[in-house]
Every structure is written in C-alpha cells, then in structure tokens.
Amino acid sequence: MKEELQQIQAVAVVTFLCVLIAIYSGGEYGEWFEISGTRQDIFDPANPDNGTAYYSFEYSYHTDHYTYFDTDAGETERKNYDSTACESCVEKASAIQAVKRLAYGTAILALGVAYMAHDSIKTLHNKNLRKALTNLKYSAILVLILGILTTSMYYMSWTDALLKDEVGINTQLGEEEVLGCIANSLTFYGGEGCLEYVSSNEQGEADLLSARINPISWGPGIGFFVIVLGSMITGGGTLYILGNIDEEWQDILKKQDLIERQQKIQDGEVDKSKGLLQEFEDTEEKLRDAEKSINDVRTTASGIDYEGIDxxxxxxxxxxxxxxxxxxxxxxxxxxxxxxxxxxxxxxxxxxxxxxxxxxxxxxxxxxxxxxxxxxxxxxxxxxxxxxxxxxxxxxxxxxxxxxxxxxxxxxxxxxxxxxxxxxxxxxxxxxxxxxxxxxxxxxxxxxxxxxxxxxxxxxxxxxxxxxxxxxxxxxxxxxxxxxxxxxxxxxxxxxxxxxxxxxxxxxxxxxxxxxxxxxxxxxxxxxxxxxxxxxxxxxxxxxxxxxxxxxxxxxxxxxxxxxxxxxxxxxxxxxxxxxxxxxxxxxxxxxxxxxxxxxxxxxxxxxxxxxxxxxxxxxxxxxxxxxxxxxxxxxxxxxHERLKEDLEFLQSNTIGSEEDTERKIKAMNIEIPKSQEEAREMTEEADALSGDNQDLEAKIKEARLGSINAAVTEEKEDKTESSVGATIGTSLIVKNLAKETEHNFQLVNPDQADPKTGKLPLTNPIAKALEGAKEGDEVSVGPNTFKVIKLN
The missing domain is CATH 1.20.1270 (Substrate Binding Domain Of Dnak; Chain:A; Domain 2)
Structure with a gap:
C-alpha cells in the first residue's frame, strides 16, 4: 500500500511540473494550438500565367503569445497577446486568461494530491488514516474535474476567439489579415483548403484569385494534451489505485479500530481499579476516625459530671x-x-x-x-x-x-x-x-x-x-x-x-x-x-x-x-x-x-x-x-398630388420591365427635378405661383410616359440579349451540389443587399464569383464542392 501511495505522489508532482511547463514554455511543450499548411501566391492576379510562389507556413499559439513562421521569409515572428503590436489579440487574450486560471488551479490541486498522498503515508498506521485517504480521494476528483473544465473551456472558446479577432481586423485602416480565408472553415481539429480573392481594378468584373492555400491542417498542441493526460492520469489513476487498495486499507482501519477498542477497555479497567483503591483507602480512614471518636467518648465518659445535666x-x-x-x-x-x-x-x-x-x-x-x-x-x-x-x-x-x-x-x-x-x-x-x-x-x-x-x-x-x-x-x-x-x-x-x-x-x-x-x-x-x-x-x-x-x-x-x-x-x-x-x-x-x-x-x-x-x-x-x-x-x-400618383401608377402598369427597371426610371426622372429638403415654410409666399406650375408638371408627365414606353421597348431587347449572356447581378439560380446531392436557390445581388441565410449572395462570395456568367447546364467547382446550374431566371 505504501508503494502505491508513493506512485500517486510521484505522478502528482510530475503533473504539477508538466502543467507549469505547458503554461510558461515557449517551445513545443508549451504549444496549445497549431495551424500549418502550404500557400501558393499568384504574382499578378489579373495574369495568372506570370508565375506563382509556393511556401509553407505555421502558426503556433502559446498561453501568452503566438509565433508565425514561413519558409518564404525564413524568419519567425512572435507577437504577445498583451502588446500593442498585436492588433487582433483582444479575444485571444481574454480567452487564454480564463484557461490559464483553470490550468493554475489544476496544477495547485495536483500538488495538493501529492501532499495528501504524503500525509497518507505518514499516517499509514495511525487512527487518522481514514481521514487522510478520504481527503486524497476528494482532491483527486477535483483535479480530474478541473482538468476537464480547462480543456473543455479551451475547446469551446479558442476557435471562437480566433474568428472574432479575425472579424475585428479593419483592412481599410491598413490592418493586415492574419488567417485570411482559413477563418471561413476553421474548427478545433481538422483541415481543408481555401482560396483568397482580390477585387478587380475594372468595374463590373468578378474578384480575381490571388492565392491558394491547400493543404491546411489545424489542431491542438502538446500543451493541451499535457493538461488532458495529466489531469486524467493524476485524478483517474489515484481513484483507480485507491479502488484497488480499498480492501487492504479497510483491513488496516479495522485493525486500528480493534486496537483502539482494546485500549479503551484497558483504560476503563485501570480507572475502575484506581477507584476501588481510593474507596478502600477512604473506608480505612473512616474506620480510623471512628476508633478515635470511640476512644474520645470513652475518655469523656470516665469523667462524666451528672450534676451538670440540669x-x-x-x-x-x-x-x-x-x-x-x-x-x-x-x-x-x-x-x-x-x-x-x-x-x-x-x-x-x-x-x-x-x-x-x-x-x-x-x-x-x-x-x-x-x-x-x-x-x-x-x-x-x-x-x-x-x-x-x-x-x-x-x-x-x-x-x-x-x-x-x-x-x-x-x-x-x-x-x-x-x-x-x-x-x-x-x-x-x-x-x-x-x-x-x-x-x-x-x-x-x-x-x-x-x-x-x-x-x-x-x-x-x-x-x-x-x-x-x-x-x-x-x-x-x-x-x-x-x-x-x-x-x-x-x-x-x-x-x-x-x-x-x-x-x-x-x-x-x-x-x-x-x-x-x-x-x-x-x-x-x-x-x-x-x-x-x-x-x-x-x-x-x-x-x-x-x-x-x-x-x-x-x-x-x-x-x-x-x-x-x-x-x-x-x-x-x-x-x-x-x-x-x-x-x-x-x-x-x-x-x-x-x-x-x-x-x-x-x-x-x-x-x-x-x-x-x-x-x-x-x-x-x-x-x-x-x-x-x-x-x-x-x-x-x-x-x-393624387392626380400625379394616378399618372405614376399608369406609367408603372404600362411598363413591361421589372420593378428594378421602373425604379431606375423613377430615379432618372427625379434626377431631373431640383432637390430641396425641409423647405415647407417657403411655400407660404409661393402658394399663388404653384397653380401655374401644374401645367409644367402635366407636360413633364407626358414626357415621362413617352420615355417609359421607349424604355420598355429597349428593355425587351436587353432581356433577349441577357438570356443568352448568363447569370449577372439580379439573376436567380437553382443549383445542385453534386458532392452532397442537395439543391439550393441563390440570387446574385450587390454587397449592400447580401443575406446568405435567404440565398442572396454578393459577388465577393466565392460561390457567387464562380456562378457569375454561368448558363443552364454549366458545372462550377468551388473548393471541394461542384455545383450544377439547373435553372436560371
């Protein structure tokens, strides 16, 4: 039993040291998360044939900093979470701070397990053995629970912290992205390729491919596994050893109880014997006092004076x-x-x-x-x-x-x-x-x-x-x-x-x-x-x-x-x-x-x-x-105003184009009208002149009707040409994912109208870029997925 307790003590001390190394080490043993892969940069995205550059990269995340290494520069860049040089480390710093506190608690409890094991060895043959073993058991359970809490908190919060810091980067202010397209598919463990795009200099063209990152792998490092294995071995191993030696220490406790009972019985008998001796001595003293009183009475009786009785x-x-x-x-x-x-x-x-x-x-x-x-x-x-x-x-x-x-x-x-x-x-x-x-x-x-x-x-x-x-x-x-x-x-x-x-x-x-x-x-x-x-x-x-x-x-x-x-x-x-x-x-x-x-x-x-x-x-x-x-x-x-509304409704009902075209026409009409806001008080002096302006408005309405009819004729021609061109902004598509055998409804829209949940994708989206210009029956590949255009509206 002593050997098993010494093993528990040694394992707990080793766990304490390993956890401290995982927190403070700047090498591989202190690495908690790692992202590595191969990157292919295109020198000129407009002309991909001009050449590319391949190099490998690696992100290593520790408890107080992270390092970036790529074979292209051949240098390692280190950024502390608390430093001003790290522009995207706010969420990472807050997440790792909570994890560090729990890791410190795990280390302290592991040291407590070692102390409890040492205390159990010292009281192996004493009456306090039961208390020491129960304390050891509870401390082992706490180590196990705190280790699980540490790793689960890191598992749940770390990737979210990376993504939030990446979202918080403002490229317009000159801040550089850290992970880039890796953030779109980042999880706690796994790997997947991704593509990076840059906006085209010419208006109306799709974004250009600037880099390919494939393959990519990410996962927890040695520091994470040190916490997991250390808490499991210390807590679970202690409980397992205590379960195996349960019968042995129960026998020892029974023997100690018997010894204590025998000692109590012996002490009681000794006390009884002492009490009997004390009573015997008291009775002897009382007998002596009685003899003395009898002798005194005899001496006094010899000299009795009967005359003094009265x-x-x-x-x-x-x-x-x-x-x-x-x-x-x-x-x-x-x-x-x-x-x-x-x-x-x-x-x-x-x-x-x-x-x-x-x-x-x-x-x-x-x-x-x-x-x-x-x-x-x-x-x-x-x-x-x-x-x-x-x-x-x-x-x-x-x-x-x-x-x-x-x-x-x-x-x-x-x-x-x-x-x-x-x-x-x-x-x-x-x-x-x-x-x-x-x-x-x-x-x-x-x-x-x-x-x-x-x-x-x-x-x-x-x-x-x-x-x-x-x-x-x-x-x-x-x-x-x-x-x-x-x-x-x-x-x-x-x-x-x-x-x-x-x-x-x-x-x-x-x-x-x-x-x-x-x-x-x-x-x-x-x-x-x-x-x-x-x-x-x-x-x-x-x-x-x-x-x-x-x-x-x-x-x-x-x-x-x-x-x-x-x-x-x-x-x-x-x-x-x-x-x-x-x-x-x-x-x-x-x-x-x-x-x-x-x-x-x-x-x-x-x-x-x-x-x-x-x-x-x-x-x-x-x-x-x-x-x-x-x-x-x-x-x-x-x-x-009512009459003008009726005229506008007439124009909208007679136009053949879509609602967006009518809105464009109305905007074109409104551009010709001079803008003036918050001028209600101006109409107090010009109320009489407004009646004369009604004739000008009627002439403008006639011109607008003629313009809407001409625009409708030209719009029909454009619709005929657009059906042969392919998918553009405003086009609705029904596509099928050949890899997953699922159908999706997408609509290509401007960035200010984007809503991926309802299927409205901007051209900055990789799927929308690939579908731009596609016709019915075309197949488009986006990463590992391939989409087929079933219907185009």
Missing amino acids: DLDGELDRLTALNQSVETLNNSLESKLKTARLATSEVEKRARMAEKELNEDLAAKSNLEKEIDDLRGKHENDMRLSDRMTREISSLRKMSEDADERSLKAEKKLKVEKPDTINALESYDSVKAAYDKTVEEKNNLEKEIMEYEQSTLEANEREKSADVERKEAAQRRKDLDREMKLMDKNKKRINDKFTTLAADIEKAKKDLANSREKAAVTLSELDLERETIVELQQETEKHRSKEGEIVELTNSLKELQEQVNEQKTSNKGIETDLKAETDRKKRTKDEFNSLEKASEQVSKVMKSLKKQFDSAKSELNIVIDERNKAERVLESEKTE
Whole structure:
C-alpha cells in the first residue's frame, strides 16, 4: 500500500511540473494550438500565367503569445497577446486568461494530491488514516474535474476567439489579415483548403484569385494534451489505485479500530481499579476516625459530671430558642431576598425596554439617514434634469434659428427658380416630420416638468415625515431620561436593602459565634452517657446545616451585589449611547438644514426653468402657426398630388420591365427635378405661383410616359440579349451540389443587399464569383464542392 501511495505522489508532482511547463514554455511543450499548411501566391492576379510562389507556413499559439513562421521569409515572428503590436489579440487574450486560471488551479490541486498522498503515508498506521485517504480521494476528483473544465473551456472558446479577432481586423485602416480565408472553415481539429480573392481594378468584373492555400491542417498542441493526460492520469489513476487498495486499507482501519477498542477497555479497567483503591483507602480512614471518636467518648465518659445535666437542659432550651430566632431571621432574610429579586427583575425589564427603545431610535436614525441620502440623490437628479432641460431649450432655440435661416435661404432660392409640386410635397413631409419632432419634444418636456414637480412634492412630504420622526425621537429621549431617573431611585433602594441585609447577617454571625463558644464550653463539661452524646451530635449537625444555609444566603447576596454592579455598567453604556445619539441628532439637524437650503435653490432653479419653458412654448406656438399656414397652402396641392400618383401608377402598369427597371426610371426622372429638403415654410409666399406650375408638371408627365414606353421597348431587347449572356447581378439560380446531392436557390445581388441565410449572395462570395456568367447546364467547382446550374431566371 505504501508503494502505491508513493506512485500517486510521484505522478502528482510530475503533473504539477508538466502543467507549469505547458503554461510558461515557449517551445513545443508549451504549444496549445497549431495551424500549418502550404500557400501558393499568384504574382499578378489579373495574369495568372506570370508565375506563382509556393511556401509553407505555421502558426503556433502559446498561453501568452503566438509565433508565425514561413519558409518564404525564413524568419519567425512572435507577437504577445498583451502588446500593442498585436492588433487582433483582444479575444485571444481574454480567452487564454480564463484557461490559464483553470490550468493554475489544476496544477495547485495536483500538488495538493501529492501532499495528501504524503500525509497518507505518514499516517499509514495511525487512527487518522481514514481521514487522510478520504481527503486524497476528494482532491483527486477535483483535479480530474478541473482538468476537464480547462480543456473543455479551451475547446469551446479558442476557435471562437480566433474568428472574432479575425472579424475585428479593419483592412481599410491598413490592418493586415492574419488567417485570411482559413477563418471561413476553421474548427478545433481538422483541415481543408481555401482560396483568397482580390477585387478587380475594372468595374463590373468578378474578384480575381490571388492565392491558394491547400493543404491546411489545424489542431491542438502538446500543451493541451499535457493538461488532458495529466489531469486524467493524476485524478483517474489515484481513484483507480485507491479502488484497488480499498480492501487492504479497510483491513488496516479495522485493525486500528480493534486496537483502539482494546485500549479503551484497558483504560476503563485501570480507572475502575484506581477507584476501588481510593474507596478502600477512604473506608480505612473512616474506620480510623471512628476508633478515635470511640476512644474520645470513652475518655469523656470516665469523667462524666451528672450534676451538670440540669445545666445542660437549660442550655439546650436556650439553644432551641436561639434556633427559633435564627429560623425567623432566615425567613425574614428570604422574604427580603425575594423582594430584592423582584426589584432587580423589574429593573432588568425596564433596562430591556430602554434597550428596545434605543434600538428603535437607532433604526429610526438609520432610516432618517437613508431618506437624507435619497433626498440628496433626488436633488442631484433634479439638478441633472434642470441641466438637461436648459440644454433642450437651447437646442430648440437653435432649431428655430436654423429654421429662420433656412426660410431666408428658401426665399432667396425661390427668387431664382420655382419648385414644382413634387418638391412641394417632399418639403411638406419634412415640415410634418419636424413638426412632429417638436411636438414630441414639447410633450417630453412637459412630462419631465410634471415628474420634477411630483419629485419635489414627495421631497416635501419626506421632510415633513422627518420632522415628525425627529419630534418622536425627542419625546423618546425624554422618556428614556425619566426611566434613567427611576432606575437611579431603584438603585438607591436596592443599596439600602443590601446594607440592612448585611447588618442582619453580621448580627446573625455574632449570635452564632456566641452560641458556638457556649456549646464548646458545655460540650467540654458534658458527662452524659452515649445517648445524650448522640442527641448533642444531631443538634450540632442541625446547626451545621443552618450554617450552610446562611453561607448560601451570603453567596446569594454576593451574586446580587454582582448583578447590581453589572446594572451600573449597563447604565453607563446606555448613557454613552444617549450621548452618541444626541451628537448624531445634531448632525442630522445640520444635514437637514443644508437640505432645506438646497431645496430652496432647487425651487429657484425651477422658477427660472418655468420662465424659460414659457418662452420656449411661445416660440413653439409661433412655429406651429407658421406650419399651419404651410398646411393650408399645401391643402390645395393634395388633389394635384393624387392626380400625379394616378399618372405614376399608369406609367408603372404600362411598363413591361421589372420593378428594378421602373425604379431606375423613377430615379432618372427625379434626377431631373431640383432637390430641396425641409423647405415647407417657403411655400407660404409661393402658394399663388404653384397653380401655374401644374401645367409644367402635366407636360413633364407626358414626357415621362413617352420615355417609359421607349424604355420598355429597349428593355425587351436587353432581356433577349441577357438570356443568352448568363447569370449577372439580379439573376436567380437553382443549383445542385453534386458532392452532397442537395439543391439550393441563390440570387446574385450587390454587397449592400447580401443575406446568405435567404440565398442572396454578393459577388465577393466565392460561390457567387464562380456562378457569375454561368448558363443552364454549366458545372462550377468551388473548393471541394461542384455545383450544377439547373435553372436560371
């Protein structure tokens, strides 16, 4: 069993060292991920026949850096994740940081397994063996779990980090891609070829092939497998060895239990023998004492004076009377003790009530502090709101000034040329949007002002509640002062009672001392027989029991004195707490005064804001009046807009081309019309001139109809020619993947309309590049896949 535990210790130490090497090594043992392959660069993508260059490359990823090596340059480039030279290492650094923490935990737990194994070897023949082996078992399970967590986290996060860093590279800012097309098919383990393209210098042509990367292989490195194998061997191997030696260490534990039981039995027998010896010695001493007492009785009996018996009877009568007086004294003392205990219990109750009230006062004080903090936060929010309202009012003023400037520019522009009705409608839409925006801003301002007023009302209510609570706290303080005075009075009463009890006890002690002296004298003169001696011994035992009761009474009085002292200390603590409470209340008063001053300032700011809002409201009303004037002018033009819509629908229904062609025609028509945005206010002075422009619009509509008919005829010709050319932008294709026997619907679109999920592919996509210009029945190869064009629309 010792050899197996030593093996566990050695394996755990080796795992600890290997994990540290995997974290810190810059060589092959610290390599966690590797990407390698062969690259063929085309010197001139426009003329592929000019030549190519082959070279091999390799990316090695460690815990704090990665290296790049290619046979073309013959140099190794190293980039740390945390350095500024690495422009695409943010995600890699964050992912590897979490993995490193887990790897450190794995190493530390492996070292813990080694320590537990060493502890088990030391306690191999001790009673702590069970505890040591269970600790070793649990530490092995933790090593196994943490190793699995480390490798699984690296497996799930590393490739995603590489892809995110690659996506974050901005080539327009001059940043170079790291992985290139490898990122399109990168997984944690595997390999696949890919192609890289560059955009063509001539417009309308497909992207040109710039490089081929084939074959490519990627996978985890030695560092990853060190963590996996180390945690599996240390954790799993420890559990396996413990399972094999289970019977052996169970036998050892049973033997240890038997030894412990035998030891306990032996210790019990030894203790019993010692007790018997002690009892034997005690009985011998008692026998010796009995012999001595018998000899004393014999000596005293020889000198008995029978004449003193009558004196003894009188003395006994006096002793009985003394006993009766002692009993009455004890009864009075007990009654006084009961009253004193009741008084102390009442004092304790009042002290508890005082403590409760103090705690309530403290809670109220904490609530006041919280409300003061809330008032401060609301005051800050109110100040921020006032700042934001001033900014918004200034922005409204700027908008009104911009509107005035635009109106002046529009007046100058109208003097030069006349806009037609389409421009008037567009300007109407812009004016309507601006009006809606101003109305929304007005509503938002009104809401914010209402919320601010509500918050001020709540703050005033809270201030009132704080005043009420402050008055209640003052009343509670007065009640506490009264309770303190009552407690002082009770304290004086208890002290007086204690002094009287002490005097009575001293008297009782003196009487007992006198009785003891007289009893000693009488006992020296006793010459009675054995019966009278026994009776006297019984009387003395009774006196002794009463003396014990008196001693107990003195002890109870001492305890009462200690309770009184404790009450004094608690009263001192209550006085200090009251002083602290008064200081805190003074602070709260100061803070409350400062808050009142702040609320006054806020009210002043609110008044100024209301004035500013009223001025802004008047300006808005002016703007709204101007907008209403523009709406009245544009009402007359709505009918003309409806007629223009009908003409445009007529043009769209009569055109033979597709919707994209009609949009092109409409854009061509709109290019001829002068552009003007946000000029609704310009129409106030030109409302009369718009009626004359309607004739010009009718002439333009006639020209547009003739142009649409001519464009439709030319479009038919173009469609006939396009059907013989092949797939271009806007073409829909049904293709079949011959490798996987699956069909796909693709559409070639511009890059701004790309949506690969719905089959809309831009020409920058390798599949779209290959399908450009293809006809029905053509076969196109993209990497390892081959696509056949089944139908072309």
